[in-house]
Amino acid sequence: MEPPDDLARGAVPGTVSALVPELIEALPVAVVVLDGDGRVLVWNAAAERLTGWQRSEVLGSTVAGSTLDRHTAARIVDELRAGRPFNGRLPLGPEHGRGLYFRAAPGPGATIVGVLRDVADTSAEDEAFALLDALWETAPVGLCYVDRDLRYRRVNSAVLAMDGGSADERIGRTVEEVHGPVGAAIAETLAAVLADGTPRLDVPLRGRLWHGRGPFQEWRLYYYPVRGTDETIIGVGVVLVDVTAAERTRQELAAVAAEREHALNRYQSLVEATSAAVWTREADGSARRDAPGLRAITGQSAAEQQDWGFLDAVHPAHRQALKTAWRAAATADPAEVFVREYRLRTASGSYRWFRTRAVPVHSGGRVVEWVGTETDIDDARRAGDRLDVLAQVTLAMNAALEPEGELAALADAVVPKFADLCRVYLLDPAPLRHGPGDVTGRRSITRAAQGLPPSPSTDERFTFPADHPIARCARTGAPVLVEVPSEPTPMWRAPDSQQKWGLAIGVHSMLVAPVVAKGSVVAALLFIGRGDRAPYTQDDLALVAELGTRASAAVENAVAFQQSREVSVALQSAMLSTPPSPPGVEIEARYLPAAAELQVGGDWYDAFALPGGDLAVGVGDVEGHDLMAAVTMGQLRSMLRGLAHDSDGSPSEVLARLDRVACGLGVTNFTTLLYGRLSRGERTLFRWSSAGHPAPILVPGDGQAPRQLAGDVDVVLGVDPSSTRHDHEVELSPGCTLVLYTDGLFESRHDPDDAAGARLLDLVRRGADLPLPEFCDHLLRGSTADTGDDIAVLALRIPRSAGAAE
Template sequence: MERPDDVPAGVVDHLPIGVFAIDADDALVVWNAHAERLTGRARERVLGSRLADAPLDDPTLHRIVDELRAGRPFAGRVPVLGDTGPTLYFRAVPVSLPGITVVGVLQDVVDTRAGDEAFALLDALWESAPVGLAYFDTALRYRRVNGAVLDIDGGTVDQRLGRTLEEVHGAVGATIADGLRGVLADGRARSAVPIRGRLWHGAGPPQEWRMSMYPVHAPDGQVLGCGVVLVDVTSSERNRRELARVAAQRAHALNRYQSLIEATSAAVWVREVDGSARRDAPGLRAITGQSVAQMRGWGFLDAVHPTHRATWRTSWERAVAAESAGVFSLDYRLRTAEGGYRWFRSRAVPVRTDGRVAQWVGTETDIDDAVRARDRLDLLARATLAMNSVTDTEGELDALAGAVVPDFADICRVYLVDPPRTGGTGITGRRSVTRTAPGLPESPMGDVRFVFGPAHPIARCVREAAPVLSAVPTIDAADWRPTPEMARWGIGIDAHSVLVAPVLSGGVVVAVLLFMGVGDRPPYTEDDLGLAGELGTRASAAVERATAFQQSRQVAVALQSAMLTEPPSVPGLEIEARYLPAAVGLAVGGDWFDAFPLPGGDLAVGVGDVAGHDLPAAAAMGQLRSMLRALADVDRPPSAAVTALDRVATRLGVTHFTTLVHGHVARRATGEVVFRWSNAGHPQPVLVAAAGEPEFLRGEVGVVLGVAPDSPRRDSEVVLPPGSTLLLYTDGLVERRRDPDDRAAADLLDLVRAHAGRPLGEFCDHLVRDSVADTDDDIVLLAVRVR
């Protein structure tokens, strides 16, 4: 039996719903693993059987066959035969695919929404992929391509289907076809095969691709054709080659420079077989300032920085003890005669006599400038990346401080500067961020407000809008005017130099970065002043970007909020609504609520969620909300309005996936208040009794809008006792990224129960603020309480 050749078997078999397909002879040709688990029918028994042999009762079978033969989709609940068999959600649609006339899904009734979503995934599998996908039969003729292939290579689907690669692409097509023939011959997949050339018989532009080719098998193992995953790497490959060329040129120049330096400035020393020093090394002593006696034996290690000393000795002893001793090389910090530390590279080779190591000859090369230059570039890259990861001004400056401590500074502070006062010479503001290297005591901050006199380096930096290099003041420095506690703290940690850099926005200094060096860190130099200025420049760009982002986000949120009106005042009811935009990202979403009176006094309510977080989603939300208002009527049930909305919105292309709960709150002649509603794939409403006990309403859940507009919809109804509260919401209130124990729904009820006794406004505030969700999605909440 021929297996349909345009459904990747591996993907279908891993879907979390049952999937089946029927050919033109009403025989089952697809029956995935989840369908086996749901029905208890093994694939080997089911494949090839007729629809009449399916594990369903006769009335159900007749109804299914009639609907499908009429060319209409079928959806509903169907029982599986057997005393213990489950009731399944069943959905099938007629299709026109090679070898397939019907595709359907099976799912336990407790998760019909998942079934719809998975079915939609099957239909969108090819077109939604961000890479090109193509399928060829065994004659290597195009059988299917997705939109990404057309975006990458051009042309249309009709120009490909039924044609061979050579017919469509000429010489390049022949190269691709050779690879596919190899796949058909040995059944092995090929990954990331590079292809270069011009498509459309050499008429297209020069391009480069990476193609992964794999065989497609029938259940009996027969190869039905080949699949291709296509990625256009034209730009990235061109950039890679250019970067490699530039890197090679740079490496060559650096090697020449390094060779010149090592040939002219390296200090030479000689060590014994055991690695100790017995001979004088004047060049090394000139660097470290040690005497001959201080350097002898292992005394030369005393000049190595304490944090590098153990590593240096261990590496050196390991090289000396090695039977096949080779070149020893290590970069480390060495104390100089001036008292500071600089980076050196130690290199040594063994000198052999009669095949045995007689001594070691080594050099010490000053590489401090090169290391510091490399570290500066790394620091700038880390600081820029850290600032780009957040979108608020103070968060970016905090991220910058975290990136520079302790590599560049032992202490980093951020001062937010007040706008300049007319005639003022001092600087005021508040301390925003302080980062201190591990092992140093925290500074005595005191009042976060600061006042600096005109001679203070921060005041000079603000006044000149330029970086400043300064020494740390003494305790009696009148021009700095530090508090006694702050001055004693600076002296106690052995602080010796500071750098100050401005952060500008709109040409005005809005913040100042202060970097402090302490202990054995080399005092800051003019080179460091340049780096501080570059950090300030990058922080300024980040602040400008964050300010623009926040302004844009405020506009976007205002747009979303403007589409949502205040709930009306209705006698006998309290109505509260809340809208909370997503916590991150510059996005307006498609979540909405609505409550409006109907002729006759009934209240129409609704909560919906359009898929997406962008301006098109917000626009679709506004259209759907307006259309629903026009379609809602007291003389027609909510299900009729939802059905009409689905048909109109689908026909106009307003939505492809929208969930919605729409209903009427009505007071009967007896005084009883009822809620009648229709649900289109939306989370079930919650009803909170007057005593505070909540429960999910058990109404029927229909398919989402935009999927099957002709699907029948039904209404559900419940009495709202006095004092009870009806809660409608979007999934942003409850959804979680990971919920292995399926606790989100229960936790929502716990949250509702905890605050049910509060006034309705406070009740809604607590639900939004203490939400159990963690997806940073929009939250919409509509609550109606019966007085």
Template structure:
């Protein structure tokens, strides 16, 4: 049986009630005799704590206050118990390393024999306690010691009893006795008093103890002695010293590491487990210029660029919460040279698996980051100017791509072609892009005129880039009224760069880049970047001018080929042509509708592969040939399409073309549409009182593949109120349509607009389409009326 099991049994079978409470009132012990005397079950006392003792409220408060003040309490107290007996209540505070414990006894007044037995058993408890216990009288002579004292300090009981601490242990005993005299003098307990040395007049081993002493009082509350609790902490202190030695060694290792790192551009620091700074970091403060107090805690974040500050704080919080093995983040830091890019890298130091600190470095990576940013700006600007085909739109796209990543302000000046006298430059300010947070310019003048000394004028005159040094002279910033100069001073311009945009050997525009505020001044590397940007802008402008010339030709061809639909009895005809979103805005899609000599209405929709002048020219040839064949022969649609395919193929006019051609004719009192299909999307029929449907079937091969194959016709009756829709694939096709829903969605779009007037229905289709291929769109709509 273990000693603590034996003690538990002894306490449980004592003939007196025994209880113990922690200093905050929690019940630690309430034996079975205490239950019997009071009638209060152990579970209730454990639940209610010290306030659950069976005492009237004023008495309970008085006892609690005395005990919490460190003074014992004893006396006869009528307890509110079922038996009505008067109980004798005694309690004393007992020192403990984890906080004082209130130990007490409940006993019936007339049961003194039980009390004697109880205290005999408590004597056994005294002897088996796992800490050293000693009692001294008012002269501080040993009166009683337990076995644990002998185990801790050595010697025998006889060597102590009746003798003073000084007599037994010499100087160390005198030090302990001085503390006990203070307890006798003021009646206050002493807790956790450290003492170290050699006992037995220096003959014992070197030891360290923690002492807890308290006054012992008689029933009339007079102090009759001192109790002492002794805890041996020699092994613990030795361990602590070893840890301190390891810490000192770690500090030396860190100093060596710091000396090694300081040979590079990195600053070394130590942070607390939560990421905050408690220890100074002189190397990092030398970079940021902060003082010690401003750096500590989370103050080091004050030197971080405000736009990056929250990201750095969040990175630390995530690392601490996730137990990361390394923390890395890159951000701009305020230095004596302005804001520069630094990279933080930190690793945790763990003891027994617990992070006790972080060791890290901050390294200047400004050159590396800026080089990557310049490449990214160049790539983004190249992509932006290549996505549009208007010269001014290209320059606008370039300005938008460099703000705010490269510059705080970018302006594009379109230069007048005619030179002015004296080297001045005039023109139109095309676009201005300003970073968020930078105060906009007070001037909204569209025209500009710069004198010969202005950087823009020098750039245009020399056809070379200009880097304005720091600080920028006010007269070189902007022209105009005094408010312009005040504005330039307010935003704090740090540098300017100007580069020319050249087309066919002439400067057509100037690009002005401005840095201000916290952004570092432009360098020669930045100058090389804007020269490259201007060169790419020049190539884009020349390409755009060529594109515009080609587009003008294409649009003229389009206007000639796509004539207005005719007016035909009993039929309303509407057409829409929407060119592709990009490229030349005209391609191979076309529609046609014309009256035939026999009174029928010929209609057709075709699509020549490609989006260029060649496709547009092929479209024009096929359209003319189709008109001629249909008008002169009067053949069925299938025969017209077959003859067109054979002639165009032999003349090498077509390569890959889809076509739907038909005739709208009257038969008695019926209107019939007869058509042939050469690989084209099927027509959509909208009945006057039904849902739209695709007229599938009868689809032959495209033109230009097998010109000698026979063609077939299909026929459908069109009642009054019916609508027929012919179109090209640009109206409904999608790049990604795995479920083949494009045709279904087209019918749904038609259903939602079928009640609209025919012109509005056409607009509804081209505006509401879900197509995303960027192809041309053609819609030819016919609605039947009563003749």
């Protein structure tokens, strides 16, 4: 409908009111008409109901005089004066409590014609506005959209021209309610598309619509699933092609078919693409047409976005890869949906993560353009990154054992994934600090991203005043978020050199998290963000609080473990002393605990001189592999030394006395022990007794095969102190080697053929000619045991040059 002449000429409000058709007044849509100066000429009843602004308040006033801010009003008027339509959301002001969706276009003469809708009413249809409006009313084919209940939600004028009826007779009603039996056939296909998400293409349909009251017609229908932002199917888009007019010439049919195919495929592409910013690109991926939605994100001008200029807004780290991917997609056969994620510079200058999704549009068997969207996924991406950082930090810290090792592992895991610099400050206990609120200590660990200039401060010690973020963190035990302005002016202002360094590298935010052990803050974790890294937020504050909590638990465990290890190392130093070096005998010992991190277990070896000149040797195995087993081993070792030194009795007598004393004092319930004496005279004799322990191995010096020495194996210690014990004796000739060991050297979990002993003898044979230190190392390296038990080895060798003792 053409507006009256005086409306086009910009008549005064009173004149216009007399010329506004009753139809405009009765429309359920809010209609507004502006003159060239932005004054309101038309304001219908629907506009009054929607905004609450009466016509008498609005007519004759300018847009800039309304509750819109002047910048927004000026931008709208400038766009429309330039001949470009405007679509967007407009705030009505805080007193109104909501916004409007405003769509306007230049009208006749200098007028501007537009409609207003409530954002709440249009929020669920944003995707439809973005994707369908460009084609909806001008498409040469019928287009309609039905929801999951199979009710019409939108139809275009081509549908009404084909089938008759009005939009009101369809909207809100089911297909079957409108069309009867033919509608039931359509509904069956719609339900199938909703069920499996698969399009149905070129589906023939014949019959009479409007419950059989319409003319007989033939159609070709194309059904496509419509998906929401979470990829769930929210409805079905339908394309209808009327093929009733068969009398058209072949040439006309070919031309119309080509046009319909292009419209059909473009509609399919628009349905599949979902985002706030929709754009089109050429077949090679370059930009020729304006994309206002994308420009609104990046702040680029239309000229800046032309060709490959849109890539200038992509982060430099992702720019070349994106261009290469575009070129590959443009030459792929067949062309597929193009999806990439990258960081995009927004109009504010900061970078955010976006996902681009483009669908190829085919015509004549080739790709003629791409239709795509740009979706902001920064919040979801950063949330995922935080979870990744937390998982990596946890894994790294679990692998460390020392307190500072835990914190170093944390720093390694967060740089550069989460921070450009991470520093760990170890705090002095409160009594050692200088003044009230001050914090002192030393910088323990620093990890910086590659290429970051070093901080000018090299002093390991630090003192922070009470208002410093690290001091506040230590005082409150809570994490701290610091937003660093371009010209920092906090009371805790850093030295000039530090400020210049921070400005030079572009520091924009910092996080501080406490590390607590036994109720006190023992360390502070500092995280620095700079450059184009997104500034830290409250969500990041929650992450570092969790990192500090995990570090706190790890440090407490590590401190406790460190104390346990120090006790174990002290036990080891006391109980696994270096064997003596008596004349005419070489002695070597090796010990490998099952709990390697404790450095000590329940097995032990010992060698010491007796008052008469003999050499006492022993190898024992206490049940268990922990600190308690080590303590028991220490007690038995000390008791054995005392009983052996105070008695000239045989090995069996010493073991019998040790068994009675240990049982009487409740020292052990189960311990194996082999104790013996090496005597030097005219002959070198080794006499021993075994309390449930593996027999020694003798390696003859004349090249014969090694063998286990025979003899009774008596009951273990701690079971029956009254049992009889036996002695055994063997002569050691020059060149021979005697090996005492615990069962951790050879035992196997699965040994049905009892072959472990044979494998041990073979291992001894293969190393028999090695020097004694290398021989002992050979036994440990070549062991085939798989029980994870402690291993103790004590080897004695009589040199070939040794004769009888004088």
